[in-house]
Amino acid sequence: NLTGQSCKSLSSALQSSNCVLRELDLSNNDLQDSGVKLLSDGLKSSNCQLQILSLTHCRLTVQSCESFSSVLQSSNCVLRELDLSNNDLQDSGVKLLSDGLKSNCKLEILRLSGCMVTEEGCGYVSSALSSNPSHLRELDLSYNHPGDSGVKLLNHTNYRLNKLNLKTGRFLATLDEGEFRQSWAPAGTEVTSLLWQWREKARETEPLWEPRRHHCCGSGEKKPEKLSPCGSRGDITAVAVEKLARRTDLREPRRHYCCGSGEKGQKN
Known part of the structure; x- marks a missing residue:
């Protein structure tokens, strides 16, 4: 039952030279954007050693993405894994996050499942990966609305993703998984797991x-x-x-x- 004010104490702890916290899960708390803003001060501290942060279901919006963009661009940031799934970030929020990814960001895992991301958001992520392709290894955009065109934007031979999650409730009308996989292989990209939701052909009234x-x-x-x-x-x-x-x-x-x-x- 934490709130935004709880983040003030956590931020202070992260800035302490005695803090050795490496992983923090604050999911399913009503932190909101105000809480993330307070938390970001601690994440930018030179004393902060936090590498894994999970904030799923925390009622975050685009304002939180602005805070995290600043964190990711900080030379003191040591975050390697960030999970913002199931928050109302939308494309505008992803744009701000992508700006942070373009810098000297060392983030390796980014999870944005169920964040109302569309083709536009995929374009921002694609641009960020093109600018800084060497660090991000895992990207989760499942349960968003990228469409075929959005997925194609993420199909680039220079990316070094090991895991790309595109499982979605929206049907992919024309994109073929085989073609998508083939386009990754020639460049030697290390795609070890591609999670895919095939388009649904059979309706409830038709035999499966x-x-x-x-x-x-x-x-x-x-x-x-x-x-x-x-x-x-x-x-x-x-x-x-x-x-x-x-x-x-x-x-x-x-x-x-x-x-x-x-x-x-x-x-x-």
């Missing part, structure tokens, strides 16, 4: 899977045998996978009646 047919009971009549993925590209959404995981009939042997004789067909 297609039956594979076989001849059963010697009659030559084709009947369903077992289920196999549908879709010419194997496009399966996370929602579909979750639903299918709950269907025990996909994991347990099934019997079916065929040829109208009531005889039970054999399962492979």
